[in-house]
Amino acid sequence: MSLILFGINHKTAPVSLREKFSLAPQRLREELLRWRQELSLSEILMLSTCNRFEVYTASPKEDGESARLRERFALLGAGEVLYQYREPESVSHLFQVACGLDSMVVGEGEILSQVKEAYRIAHEARTTDKRLNVLFQRAIFVGKEARTKTGIGMGNISVGSVAATLALKIFGDLSKKTVLVAGAGKMSEKALKHLLSFGPERVYLVNRTFENAQEMAARFSGVAVPWEKLEEALFACDIAIISTGAERFLITQEQVMRRQLKAPGRALFLIDISVPRNVEPSIGSLDNVYLYNIDDLQAIADENLGKRQNEVAKAGAMVSRHVEEFMGWYRSLGGGAREVSLKHR
Amino acid sequence: MELGLFYTAFAGYLLGFSASWNSIFKRDAVWKKMALAATAAALALHLLAFGMRFGQVGFVPVTTLFEVLSIFGLLIAAIFVGVTLFDGEPVLGVFILPLVLLCVGGALFADKSIASVIPALRSNWRNIHVPVLFSAYACFASATACGVAFLIQQREIKGKRLTAFSESLPSLEALDGWNARLIMTGYPLLTLGVTLGAVWAHQAWGRYWGWDPKETWALITWIVYTIYIHMRLIIGWRGKKSVYLSLAGFAIVLFTFFGVNYLLSGLHSYVEG
Numbered sequence: 232m233s234l235i236l237f238g239i240n241h242k243t244a245p246v247s248l249r250e251k252f253s254l255a256p257q258r259l260r261e262e263l264l265r266w267r268q269e270l271s272l273s274e275i276l277m278l279s280t281c282n283r284f285e286v287y288t289a290s291p292k293e294d295g296e297s298a299r300l301r302e303r304f305a306l307l308g309a310g311e312v313l314y315q316y317r318e319p320e321s322v323s324h325l326f327q328v329a330c331g332l333d334s335m336v337v338g339e340g341e342i343l344s345q346v347k348e349a350y351r352i353a354h355e356a357r358t359t360d361k362r363l364n365v366l367f368q369r370a371i372f373v374g375k376e377a378r379t380k381t382g383i384g385m386g387n388i389s390v391g392s393v394a395a396t397l398a399l400k401i402f403g404d405l406s407k408k409t410v411l412v413a414g415a416g417k418m419s420e421k422a423l424k425h426l427l428s429f430g431p432e433r434v435y436l437v438n439r440t441f442e443n444a445q446e447m448a449a450r451f452s453g454v455a456v457p458w459e460k461l462e463e464a465l466f467a468c469d470i471a472i473i474s475t476g477a478e479r480f481l482i483t484q485e486q487v488m489r490r491q492l493k494a495p496g497r498a499l500f501l502i503d504i505s506v507p508r509n510v511e512p513s514i515g516s517l518d519n520v521y522l523y524n525i526d527d528l529q530a531i532a533d534e535n536l537g538k539r540q541n542e543v544a545k546a547g548a549m550v551s552r553h554v555e556e557f558m559g560w561y562r563s564l565g566g567g568a569r570e571v572s573l574k575h576r
Numbered sequence: 577m578e579l580g581l582f583y584t585a586f587a588g589y590l591l592g593f594s595a596s597w598n599s600i601f602k603r604d605a606v607w608k609k610m611a612l613a614a615t616a617a618a619l620a621l622h623l624l625a626f627g628m629r630f631g632q633v634g635f636v637p638v639t640t641l642f643e644v645l646s647i648f649g650l651l652i653a654a655i656f657v658g659v660t661l662f663d664g665e666p667v668l669g670v671f672i673l674p675l676v677l678l679c680v681g682g683a684l685f686a687d688k689s690i691a692s693v694i695p696a697l698r699s700n701w702r703n704i705h706v707p708v709l710f711s712a713y714a715c716f717a718s719a720t721a722c723g724v725a726f727l728i729q730q731r732e733i734k735g736k737r738l739t740a741f742s743e744s745l746p747s748l749e750a751l752d753g754w755n756a757r758l759i760m761t762g763y764p765l766l767t768l769g770v771t772l773g774a775v776w777a778h779q780a781w782g783r784y785w786g787w788d789p790k791e792t793w794a795l796i797t798w799i800v801y802t803i804y805i806h807m808r809l810i811i812g813w814r815g816k817k818s819v820y821l822s823l824a825g826f827a828i829v830l831f832t833f834f835g836v837n838y839l840l841s842g843l844h845s846y847v848e849g
Contacts, residue, residue: 496814
């Protein structure tokens, strides 16, 4: 009986090599069938993401599949950088992967859906049987549990998502709010994308070069606003992402005070991503105005990442418990003794 | 029997409060559910106890300190359950439920015997005037709790020092909104209560208004909340300024209620200590 894993990931192999192994979901099915046939494997499942490529196999009786797999990986150029495990380490590794403990960003959620998808494809292709079925079902369960019972996946860890969460904390519902983006840049676009996922009513794009504003407006279904109308747009918006190359303060205290006088209750969330800062810092002390610059956002993101790191031990302990439980079931399959039932708690 | 129900209700409120406190720091959604469920269950028991007392007394029991504190706690708990069911966060219980615990807890130490009601108060007016006013005060108390939550949340977001509080509390706009909504609910009740009081006063004492301390301070309360509504609706105040005004209003409510009874004398002071 064996549960074997062969793989490469972002820790062992450079992206240039990982690229070669990357398989689109459509091709996964034929590769599974091909590998199973060519390498005489009883059960096989492939997990292919941009950060890892892993092959899981199971068989009732070991008969050299390790050697054949190693050969195949070597042929594909990964002989030096692959890792291989057998049970219980292969089980432990998979559970950790599902929990996001083996990811580049600890606790990230995408890996769990990738594991689910990999299982679905292999299951449909009928390249899995009892062992891998139960293993992966359990792995998905553990991945979910880690995210609900520990803080491994909690808190925003990117500047854009931190900004969006703050906007929600201030305004609650963004559906009647207006977002303004002044300037351009990767970071402001990321922040905008996160905000857009909460459905603001209107987006204004302002840029010194009107064509750039128009291009962005087209991409984000917003309204391009000429540079001269920046103050007007500022008065009309609730959330402003400022990210221009201006050398001096673009948004002044005097401007914002005028805005607040016009509409005393209207809150304003200013996200100043520029370096040097475009928004006069004293604005942050005005009533109903909230000003965050890039350092503030990054500090929150870092703190959240730190909190996730603190949860790693907890999640790791959870994984160990589940590995033990799984192995109890797994071993009961082998001998004449009756199969131990694996309860879903 | 009534007291048994009352003590159990207190335990239920305590459970609800600790559950909402836990929901701030623990991840499991069960704490939020428990906060609402425990408080709702406690409220049901409390209502039963209240009903039993009503039956015994014959009219709305709002004479003794025990009864007053009990009904206050009941009304505020009812508001909490209502707000949470509507679209609130059970985590608001951390701010609203302490008020309930103060009232109901305080009532536990008060004299629980049924008091005889003095002739001046044996009127159907009392059955309406007092509960209506108490409902108004309960609204203002709950509004204040939301206002305090707002100030804490705003301090964290402004100061960029985010804790589990800002993570679990509703948004600033929601908190400010509840502060306003509850005051807007209490305001007509206050207006009605004071008006009914004047009508009753005319019947009992022969004049509509006598600048009795209670009347005077109730009027001052009414004026402050009128200013609140004006600043909010006409001038457009939102956030900190609006909340501070609501806190001022509540301070006057507290004085109108407790201060007048225990510090000043007049026709209204007959609630025994």
